[in-house]
Amino acid sequence: MITSNIKSLNYLDSGVDIDAGENLVNRIKPLAARTKRKEVLKGIGGFGALFEISKNFKEPVLVSGTDGVGTKLRLAFEWNRHNTVGIDLVAMSVNDILVQGAEPLFFLDYFACGKLSVDIAASVIEGIAKGCELAGCALIGGETAEMPGMYPVGEYDLAGFAVGAVEKDKIINGESISEGDAILGLASSGAHSNGYSLIRKVLEHTGASPEQDFHGKSLSDVIMAPTRIYVKQILSLISEYGNSIKGLAHITGGGLLDNIPRVLSPDLSAKLFRDSWNMPNLFSWLQKNGNISDEEMYRVFNCGIGMVIVVPNSDADDIIKTLISYGEKVSRIGEVVRTKKDLPQTYVL
Template sequence: MTNNQSSSLTYRDAGVDIDAGDALVDRIKPLAAKTMRAGVMAGIGGFGALFEVPKNYKEPVLVSGTDGVGTKLRLAFEWQRHDTVGIDLVAMSVNDILVQGAEPLFFLDYFACGKLSVDTAAAVVGGIAKGCELANCALIGGETAEMPGMYPDGEYDLAGFAVGAVEKSLIIDGKSIQEGDVVLGLASSGAHSNGFSLLRKIIETTGAKPEDDLGGRPLGDVVMAPTRIYVRSVLAALKAHGAAIKGLAHITGGGLLDNVPRILQPGLSARLHRDAWEMPELFKWLQKGGNVADTEMHRVFNCGIGMVIVVPADQADAVAATLTANGESVSRLGEIVAQTGDMPQTVVV
């Protein structure tokens, strides 16, 4: 085959702009600098990031987590809202490792797109840096991949990776949970990053617009509210109450019904009372707009509860007070009971 190409091809001709990538790194560096904490030895710019395990741990156990933002990104593309999905990305991973008692230490991100928009990517990474500040963990590295033909123009995907540490003797595994313990719930900031395939379907079928009013706020603001990061408040409660916190469950995909059983031993069930907390307007709207059954709501969405904490009954008030003092809205959701017959491990009555 004859090659009639007269000019020299470049990477930019193939769709990859190295200069744009360099410009993004320059935009990211001051954002990452705001997240630095003790332990960072080398961060953004190297081939690998270095972090020294804090010396205050006697027997440190590293805890890692990874996640994405899911189809919430489709609304970010359609509504041009890129500044908060980075917070979602951090939250999904740091909240996951938090439930084992881990203090998040550092975070890495992966941003992939077809054509790199420096402004869009910088907005996303700005959210990631904000999430890291809220979680008190360092944004220590990441990867930006410009891959022509892999993603439509204006679209991207995100993945995040968090590493934390916990003292070996203080790992929370739920094994001490027993009948009679109390289940506390920490309020969510909205739908967080779960159930968005159904949420988007309801928006589509109802014809709702981001500017529509929902409880005095634009629907777009309510739907895109970033996932709440529970790190500071829960670590404060762990420091104050120690072993009183027997189990923690991050309410993500699977909702209350599938996530709480992950910390329960066989033979136990969490009995939650539906009148123990007020379901936020967003979930009421979703349930009505999609004619969604109660069980489906509790299995798909967090329904207003983003984190569940199991504590002894005689210490529930004290733990709740500490969490409240650290900015959380706490509900006494129910109690741990013996599982009988075909009772599921989480039931909402």
């Protein structure tokens, strides 16, 4: 019943633009179509997406992961850089499930904002679609939530959800890792999506301009470089070397010191050699300008290593050559040793 002396209110008056939401969905559909896999029975547009597990799997085990982009988003807002954080979002989840040997199958995103800007949201989701293409998984659905009063104008939050599958007898869990195994490191593209609260503190402390030259690029380009997605090259490596790929560690929050132990038994440790890989200029700049200790650097940042692979020492040289043939920058960064009481489970010499 409408009361005559009160203005008739609608959803738009409260700050939610249904038409804008529909417009965004229409812009997303062709982006998602580029990521479609044959197993997708129904994707974006329905109440739920349908995905058939490939009959190529005999005993499939589903592996799932979820993550966000963290305070890297704050710089995206301040610098108006929205086109690559979607790649970051996909990377954080697919790299996580990859370490168990899983092939990412599909991805869903959650985009929440106070007032929907179709252009900004479409730019973000274009990055998500690009990330899915790089990972070989389908962007199968998601949710766009316009919630007035919950977020400042121009800001949003992101969450992502990836599901993959691996044969039960091919799960990589680190159980076969033994003393003497080689630790290989694949190069990162930068800080990826971790440590940005500290990065922002250093920026604040130095007063550095995002447009200033940084070794031939703008500082903002270097800091906002999207997270590397390692899926296709690692899956190819697993296919070629099988059980020789004993363990994988995604160097995400917690840096080198906290992530490698996640694939080691308590009686084994990772001994890393600092001079065995090149630390990118960004990390040297952050350490110098933030007066950050070595230990803090290794615990907060990836320091130039985005993915770690543990392999038998006897196979290490061949695996390095194969990774180089894939176009990877790879270094032998350490070895597996017996744990010592007076040392942490990962340490850098």
